[in-house]
Amino acid sequence: MTDVRDEVVARALGEELRRARESIGWTRDELAGRMTTEIQPRTIASYEQGARYCTVVRLAEICRTLRISAPELLGMALQRAEIDLNTISLQVDLHALTRDDSDELRPLRAWADRRLALNPESRVAVLKVEVVQEMAILFDYTRSQLVRYLTKFTPPAIAHP
Numbered sequence: 667m668t669d670v671r672d673e674v675v676a677r678a679l680g681e682e683l684r685r686a687r688e689s690i691g692w693t694r695d696e697l698a699g700r701m702t703t704e705i706q707p708r709t710i711a712s713y714e715q716g717a718r719y720c721t722v723v724r725l726a727e728i729c730r731t732l733r734i735s736a737p738e739l740l741g742m743a744l745q746r747a748e749i750d751l752n753t754i755s756l757q758v759d760l761h762a763l764t765r766d767d768s769d770e771l772r773p774l775r776a777w778a779d780r781r782l783a784l785n786p787e788s789r790v791a792v793l794k795v796e797v798v799q800e801m802a803i804l805f806d807y808t809r810s811q812l813v814r815y816l817t818k819f820t821p822p823a824i825a826h827p
Contacts, residue, residue, distance in 0.1 A: 676714030
């Protein structure tokens with residue numbers, strides 16, 4: 667019997683696989699054709715829909731083929747599903763953060779502005795657990811409050827090199 671949480675993770679992981687594949691413009695057939703081991707496009711579809719669990723070995727191979735980091739993809743899936751947010755690095759879309767006009771955490775928006783000014787190509791910031799904790803202290807927020815705020819700016823897809 668599977669846990670509901672397992673199903674949520676499988677769906678979130680599948681959604682990230684689909685986003686990564688689509689962000690480089692490949693169909694499932696194209697992805698299957700580029701894999702080093704044989705895989706059917708319908709198997710890829712079942713992973714993307716969360717209907718079938720993907721082994722770690724298969725996930726690593728798919729990610730390698732898509733030229734993305736498997737840990738990064740898994741982290742994004744967990745972030746979108748809002749699971750284990752206290753133990754994963756958070757990815758934050760800096761452009762989206764700078765456009766946020768709420769009164770919450772103006773200094774954080776200023777940080778994002780400065781970071782983009784220094785490196786306009788760095789659209790996404792990856793904030794390790796320790797960094798988020800230090801930022802929470804700096805801004806006088808609880809870690810949970812800051813994480814809740816930052817997850818509003820989860821990037822739409824993993825950026826490819």
